[in-house]
Amino acid sequence: MTQKISIALGSAEDAAKDFIEAWHCAERGETHRGAIEKLYFEDLETLLRVLNQRRWQLLKTLRLAGPTDTPTLSQMLHRNDQEIQTDINELEQSGLILRTAANQIAAPWDVVEAQMKLVPCV
Template structure:
């Protein structure tokens, strides 16, 4: 398994992310090998919590601990309905938190998932 980190960022302006991507491209043009960065972003906490629900965090933890599993086996281990677990896996795959291997088993490719929440600017007093 990879020792990579998935960064889940909340409230970070798109411009800031685009700026970081531009800097990475410049480094590549100079022949430098920048550190790999994997991230997904959400405008606000409610959007993030709609994707990363408590049940899905439980699923991520169980998968990380067990290693690659079929969705059916994961559902059995979590004592959850297969259809619900299948839907959760599909959603988490869209957000890069879970992947499927060549055998069709699902797994968490990250050693860490770091959630970074930017607080709104405080209004001037």
């Protein structure tokens, strides 16, 4: 089964509305439409700061490698541990990577889907 995470531009209010909708669907025993996981970024600048080219490469490498630790990931990417740890912290805070029960880092997503509206919906 493909694991998908959806990224969208939106406010904390948008995220709260989506959460409440999913909660109500669960209470009714229904499946919530769309991605199971969804992250909201305030604006495009924030999204691009968090998910820059280096971090995108880290995310892809981590997905291919499976759960691992910082030193191993640093070796795979030919970068120093401190730089990798900074990127891991940012991606973990945003919800794009997770920790396993063994405290390894993991990127469980097969698909990262981005949705950015040019104009607000009316």
